Amino acid sequence: MNKKQNLFFFLKSLINNDTAVIGGRTKKWWTALILYFVSIFIAVIPTMISVGKTKGSAIFTGDQFHSDVAMIKFNESLATNDVDLIFEDSAAGPILTNPSANYAFTFDKTLEITDETSVVFNFPYYTFARTETYTIENSDGTTTEETKVTEHLRVYYVASMDGFVFHGGKHLTPEVYLANYLAKAKSTEEKIVSHFILGKNGITIRIYNPTKATEGKNVERSYNGVYKKVPVGLNIKNFYLKGKDGNPLDSTAMTFKSEVLASWANLVDVAYGPVKVNLFFAQSGLSLLVYAVISAFIGLVIFLSTRGKNNPNRSITFKESMQIGCWLLLSPALITLVIGSFLPQYAALIYVATLGMRSVWLTMKSLRPVQPAK
Structure with missing residues (x-):
């Protein structure tokens, strides 16, 4: 032929x-x-x-169940209380730090967990909750108002926690252990809430529907990222003060919320880069x-x-x-x-x-x- x-x-x-x-x-x-x-x-x-084509910021698409509002409030609290969360250089690459060591003092709520060797770990977190009022019509035609407090977001900061948690015969870093613990939690044992886990080397995000989630595995969206490519000197507190381009933000501007969320989106995209390569x-x-x-x-x-x-x-x-x-x-x-x-x-x-x-x-x-x- x-x-x-x-x-x-x-x-x-x-x-x-x-x-x-x-x-x-x-x-x-x-x-x-x-x-x-x-x-x-x-x-x-x-x-x-x-x-x-996958981006880490895809975690912020779809219904956020008020966690987006909570993120703005979290950054506002960081700025108001002067809580710096800065990425600093180290031999192993960028790590997240709280130079003033004031996160746990500012946000004094903690999740207490005891590991298999009876060592108690207290994980500090910021929380955002909303009180909502419902009007219920009774069978006799009267109405009753009921209030319900719904917690929409927790931001755990564990980067400053030293040591390892012993679990399942293994020594785990606090951020890995906490992520595993919350993923396996049940509402009868632990409150199922959307959360950020800010670790020393990486970040975990899980978004839940508060009206449906009864277990940690009932997640709507989840994300894991590492800080290998995050710019040294980046301060999460500044998300409330400056746009990702470095220009000052006006909290009264119509675009303020989107600017703050854009800074978060940029961070999670960068942190997702090394994860995406491995996943690819x-x-x-x-x-x-x-x-x-x-x-x-x-x-x-x-x-x-x-x-x-x-x-x-x-x-x-x-x-x-x-x-x-x-x-x-x-x-x-x-x-x-x-x-x-x-x-x-x-x-x-x-x-x-x-x-x-x-x-x-x-x-x-x-x-x-x-x-x-x-």
């Missing part, structure tokens, strides 16, 4: 199973190998794009592995489906079966790329479904056994 004929043959194999069978049996083995690796790489592209390689690598195994399995299915004594394709060897399987992969991968770009959460399902349908069609039509005469 000349180049034009080879190109036409290759394009035809995308939609014609008979052509794919011929390609797998007659073309060079390395052609099938190239198709194998190119196909699984194409199939994983939607996952790579989806993870790459982890999810992409896992997807590649899954697609590689599934794609290789198709060749085995073809080999087993042609072993029947009445099957005219019994002459197909194991090697040829694997090569035919490789020739089937590219069109499902391209479909996954196109549809998965719009629906990345379904990319794996799309690839498996389209590849499965093409394989079933192949074994039922192109490689079907000869039916014995009646």
Whole structure:
């Protein structure tokens, strides 16, 4: 075949199973190998794009259940009480500090937890709650007013806590232990509240619906970030005083709330950067592995489906079966790329479904056994 004929043959194999069978049996083995690796790489592209486009500030989209208001109040309290939360340099990278050591004195509420060695840890936190009044109509036509206090946010500061918490046979940093504890908490044991955990090396955020959450796992949105790329000298207190561009803020301006939240969004985006890199390689690598195994399995299915004594394709060897399987992969991968770009959460399902349908069609039509005469 000349180049034009080879190109036409290759394009035809995308939609014609008979052509794919011929390609797998007659073309060079390395052609099938190239198709194998190119196909699984194409199939994983939607996952790579989806993870790459994710931002840490997505935690602040959707219903915040008044936690956004609480964040403004938290920054106001930091500024009013002159509580600095500054990122300083260290041998291990930027760490969060409270140079005046006045966070726990300013916000004197604490969560007390005793570890497995009977050591008591007190985690200081800022809290924001709202008192809401409800009017209830009674059966006799009268009305009764009831008040309810709803806590919307806690901001734990644990960066200054030294030592380790012993739990489950392991020594954990206070921030890791607190995050695990709150994630597993139940409303019968601990109040389920949206919270920030400001640790020495990282930040954890969880947003809850206060009317629905009964366990720590009932989270609406969650976030984890690390401070590796956070600028040294950044002061969280200044989110209330300056915009992310460094210009002073006017607390009476219409844009004030959005400016404060923009500073938080910038911080969590930067802190999410290193996490996103790890997540990118982890999810992409896992997807590649899954697609590689599934794609290789198709060749085995073809080999087993042609072993029947009445099957005219019994002459197909194991090697040829694997090569035919490789020739089937590219069109499902391209479909996954196109549809998965719009629906990345379904990319794996799309690839498996389209590849499965093409394989079933192949074994039922192109490689079907000869039916014995009646």
